[in-house]
Amino acid sequence: MRGADLINPALPDELLDDVIRRVGAGPGGGKRDLDACALVCRRWRRLERASRRSARLAASGERADEVLRLVAERFPALADVSVDERLTAAGVVGAVPRSRRPRQAPTSSPFRRRRRLPLASNSVHIAPFPLDQPAGDDGSEHSCLTDVGLTHLSRGCRGLEKLSLIWCSAISSTGLVRIAENCKNLTSLDLQACYIGDPGLIAVGEGCKQLKNLNLRFVEGTTDEGLIGLVKGCGQSLVSLAVATCVWLTDASLRAVGSHCPNLEILSVESDRVQDEGVISISKGCRQLKTLKLQCISAGDEALDSIGLFCSLLESLSLNNFERFTDRSLSSIAKGCKNLTDLVLNDCQLLTDSSLEFVARSCKKLARLKVNGCQNMETAALEHIGRWCPGLLELSLIFCPRIQNSAFLEIGRGCSLLRTLYLVDCSSISDSALCHIAQGCKNLTELSIRRGYEIGDQALISIAENCKSLKELTLQFCERVSDTGMSAIAENCSLHKLNLCGCTLITDSGLTAIARGCPELVYLDISVLRIIGDIALAEIGEGCPMLKEIAFSHCPEVTDVGLNHLVRGCLQVESCQMVYCRQITSAGVATIISGCSRLKKLLVEESKVQETHGFFAAVLTACFVPTLPVGYFVAPYPNANMSRHL
Template sequence: MRGRRVDLINVALPEELLEEVLLRVGGAKRDLDACALVCRRWRRLERGTRRSAKLPASGAGANELARLVAETFSALVDVRVDERLSAGTGPGLVAVPPPGSRRRRVSGSTSARRRRMSRSRWLFPSDQTANGDGIEGNFFTDVGLTNLAEGCKGLEKLSLKWCTNITSTGLVRISENCKNLTSLDIEACYIGDPGLVAIGEGCKRLNNLNLNYVEGATDEGLIGLIKNCGPSLISLGVTICAWMTDASLRAVGSHCPKLKILSLEAEHVKNEGVISVAKGCPLLKSLKLQCVGAGDEALEAIGSYCSFLESFCLNNFERFTDRSLSSIAKGCKNLTDLVLSDCQLLTDKSLEFVARSCKKIARIKINGCQNMETAALEHIGRWCPGLLELSLIYCPRIRDSAFLELGRGCSLLRSLHLVDCSRISDDAICHIAQGCKNLTELSIRRGYEIGDKALISVAKNCKSLKVLTLQFCERVSDTGLSAIAEGCSLQKLNLCGCQLITDDGLTAIARGCPDLIFLDIGVLQIIGDMALAEIGEGCPQLKEIALSHCPEVTDVGLGHLVRGCLQLQVCHMVYCKRITSTGVATVVSSCPRLKKLFVEEAKVSERTRRRAGPVLAFLCTGI
C-alpha cells in the first residue's frame, strides 16, 4: 500500500475512523505490526490502539523493555509478564525502539546482521546501562512494574507469572496509578501483606483475583484486600498458599456477596472456613476445592446455601464420604459439571445421588476414585441423558457392562476419555459407538485390551469423529486405522506407542483425512520415509507433528513432509537416529510458519542456529 493509493486513503479517512478500523483488525500481533508499517500516521494511530502485550520477566534489560513498551503503547489494558518468556523470543512480545531513535541504512551483505544488532541495542541494553546493577538488569523487578504502572494508567488486567524479583513495592505502585484494574493474576511471586492491602485500597474495581503459590503474604494481607475489594469480587483463586487459614475464608464470606467463582487449595482450611463461604456467597456458580482438613459438614453447607452451583470440583479429599455428594445433589439442581479426583471414600452411591437429582449434568470427570465400580456409570447412563463429556482416569474396577448403559442412555455424548482403565476392552467402545453416534472425540491411553474391533465399530457408527487418541494401545493395527480413514475425517490423531502401525496404516490416514492438523506418531518403530511422503502429499493443513523416537525416519522423509505441509508450526523429532543436521536445516528453511522445533542440540548446525534460534528447543541428551 504505497504511493498514490495510500495517500488517497489517508486524505479520505479521518483519524477517528482509521482508529476504529485498526481496533477491528482482530488483535493478532502480526496483523497489527503490518498495519504499523504502512506509514508514520498509521504507526502512530496503531500504537494508540494496541491493547495487550506479553513481556519477559528475565533477560537483559527486562525493566527497560517495560519502560519502552509503556511509553510507546500507553493505551495498553492487558499486560502479562512471564518468566518463561525470555527477552526477544517471547510470542506476542511487544518490541519497539524508543521514541526518537532512528535506524541508519546499511548497505552490503552484512546489512541484515547490523539491523539485528541495532534492534538488540534498542530493546535489550546492557545490564549496566539499564540499572547500573548487574543483577537487576537481568530480571523484571519493582522498577519495571513501576514503569508499567506510570506509563499505562488505564491498565485493567495484569498477570505476573514467576516474577520472583518483585515485592510489595511494585504492587503499591500499581495501586497508586492503575485505578481501573479489574483482574490481577499473581503466580510464584514473593509478595508481602502491604502489597495486597494496597491493591485493596487503590483498586476498588477489582473483580478477578488469582493468587497461586504466593509467598510472603499471610491472612492479614488477603483480609485487608478483601475488606476493600470484596463487594466487587466475582472470581477468587487461592492455590498452594500455605499461609491461608479459615480466617481468610471468613472474610470472603463476610465481604464477597457477589462471588461466583472460587478455586481453593489450602492445607489449613477446615470446615469453618468453607461453611462461612457457603453462607456468605450464595451466588457461587463454580467451586473447586482441595482442603484435606475439611469434611462432610463443609459440603453439606454448600448444598444447603449454594443452589446456583453449576460446576463443582473435589480434589484429594480424605474425609468426604457419600454423605457429602448426597447433600450437593439435593441442593444443587443446576449442576452441569462434576469433577472427582482422588476421593478415596466415595463409592457408587455418590454418582447415584448426582445422577438421580441433577438432571442438567453434562460433564463428568472421575480421576483415581478407586472405590467406584461399574454401577456408578450405570447410574449415569440411566439418569443423565444430557451427558456430553465423560472422563475416566485410573478407574480399575469399571467393566465393559457399564458402557452398555451409557450407550443406551447417553446418545448425545460427544467426548470420551479413558486413561488407565485396565478392565475396559473392545466391547465397551463398541457399546459407545453403537449408541453415541454424535461422538466427536475419543481418547484412550494405555488401553491394552482395545484393538481393531473397537476402531471398526467407531468408524462405522461415529461419522462425526474429529479427534482420536490411541496412546500405547498396542493391539491397534493398520486394519483398524484403515477403517477409521474410510469412515471419519479426522483433524487430530495421536498414535504414540501403537507398535503395530506401519507405513500402510499412515498412508490410509493421509489419503482419507486431508483436514488433519495434528499428528503424533512418536515411538512407532517401523514407520519410515514412505509414511512421511504420503502425509506430506495428503495433509496440506498439518500444523503440528510429533515423530520422536522413530528410528527409521530419515532426512529424505522429512524433505517430502515439509514440501507439502507448508502450514507446519510445531515439529517434535527428538531421538530419531537417522535424522541429521541436514534434515533439521530442511525443516527450518521449508516451513515459513514454524514456531517451535524440538530436536537434539548436537544436530543443529551453527548456520541453522543463527537462522532460527528462537524456534529451536533443545532437550537433554545425556540421560
C-alpha cells in the first residue's frame, strides 16, 4: 500500500542494524547508501549513526570542544578518532546525515560553509563548527581543542580503540587522564606535538592495559618520569613506540622500556641525551624488535654492537646522524641480523666501503638500501651490494660524490629485480651508469635523478629501450636532457608521473611527444622550462585527459591562451602551480578556476589575485593566505565552499 511502512514494524533493531552494516560494506564503500539510509527516518538515522566507527576532525576553529561533544553524542560507537589542529575547517568535511537543513553561513565568512566529499564507509569527517547547533549556554567559543572536548569524547565513546591528537597544543594531562579513566580498550595513542605532562602518561599506563601503539614525537611538558610510569603500567602490551625530538628523553627512560616492554617490535628514538647505556638496555630487553630507528649522536660502537648481539629478528634499521660509530659496529649488526631487509644510513661520517661489504655478505635478504651523506663510501661499497644482494628492490644514493659509474655495472649485473632508483647530488655519475642499470634492471618502474648534471639523452634512450615498465620519472635540473631523450621515453614508456623541473633544453617538441605518448599521465612538473610556450600546454590538454596535478612555475613564455587549451582538455586537474609566469594574467587565473571544477589547490602570486575582478576576486581574496609571498588557494568552482590551504 502506498505510504505504508512495511519494514520498520517487521524488523527489530538487531536485524536492521545488520542490514545497515552490510550496506556499509557494499561496493565502493557504500557511503552514499549509508547516507541514504540515515535519511529514511529517525530510527534508521539512529541505527546508522551507531554503525559509524571512525571520525577525523579539525581541532582549530571556533567551538572545537562543542564539536567533539556533539560527535561523541551522535556517534557513540566510534572506535577510531583523529583530531588534527593543523587542519582548517575545510581540511575536513562535514558529512553527517542530518534531519534539517543547515543555516546559511554569513556572506562575510566563506570559511563557515561546509563541503561534502566522498568518504569511506562507516566513517565521519566533521568540520569544527556545525552550523545547525546553537552556541553553548555560556556563549564561550574555543579556538582549538581543550581538555573539555577530550572529557566529552571519553564519556561518550567508551569503546574508543584508536585516538590521534596531532598538534593539539591546548590539551594537557587533565584530558588524557579522562581518556585513561573511561577508554579502557584503547590500543593506539598518537600525541604528536602535544604538551602533555607526566600525570597524563602515568594515567594512560595505569588505565589502558591494552595499549599497543604509542607516538610521543615532539611531545613536551613531560619528563622521564612520565614515560617510565607509562611503561610500568602497560609496557607488556606495547608493540610500537616512537619517542623522537624530545629533549627530556634520557637513558633512564630507555632502561625502563628495556625492562618492561619485552614484546616491542617497532621503536623510534631520537635524542641528543641518550648514551650507550640506553641503547644497550633496549637491545637486551626488547629482543622482538623488527623495526628500529635511532638518532643518538652520543652513542657509539658499544651500543650498536649490542643490537647485533641481541636483536636477531631485526628487519628494518635506520641509523641517523651517528658521529661516533664505525665499521666495527655495522659489521656486528650485519652478522647478527641476518633477516635485515631495509637499511638506512644518514650522515654516518665514519663509515667506509667495508661497512656495506659486511652488510652485503651477511644480509642476503636486503631489499631496500638508502645511503645519505656518508661521504667516505666509494665505488667498492656499491659493488659489494651488486654482487651479494640479488633481491634488492630499491636503491637510494643521496650526496655520495665518490661513487663512480663502474659501481652500477655490478648493480645491473646482480640486481635484476631493482624497481626503484633514486640518485640525488651524485656528481660523478653520468650516462654510462644509467646504461648499466637499464641493461640489467629491466623491471625498473621508478627513476628519480636530481641535479644529475652529467646525465643526458644517452641514458634516457637506454632506459626507454630496456625498461618498458617505467611509470615514474624525475629529472630535476638534469641540464643535458633534451627533446631527444623525451621522445624516446614517450615512444616506449607510458608514464604516470613526470618531473622535468629545471631541464632547460626541453622545448615544446619534447613535451608534445610526452603528451602524445603518455595519455595516462596524472602528475607533471615542467617548472623552470624557460623556452616552452602555449603549444606545450595545448598538447598536454589534448593528450593527457587524466592529469590531476600540474606545475609550470617560472615559465615566462606561457600565456593565458595556453591555459585555456589546457583546462579544456584536462578536466580532472586538482592542483595547479603557476608562480612567476609573467605573461599569465588575472584572466588566466579565472580561466583555471572556472574551467577546473575539481581544483583543490592553486599557487599563484598575490598581485594577480588583486587584479582579478568580479566573482573570482571575491573567491580568491577570501582564500588567500597573506603571510606567504605566494598564495595557496582552495577554489573548487562552481561550488561555493572556499577555504584556506596551509
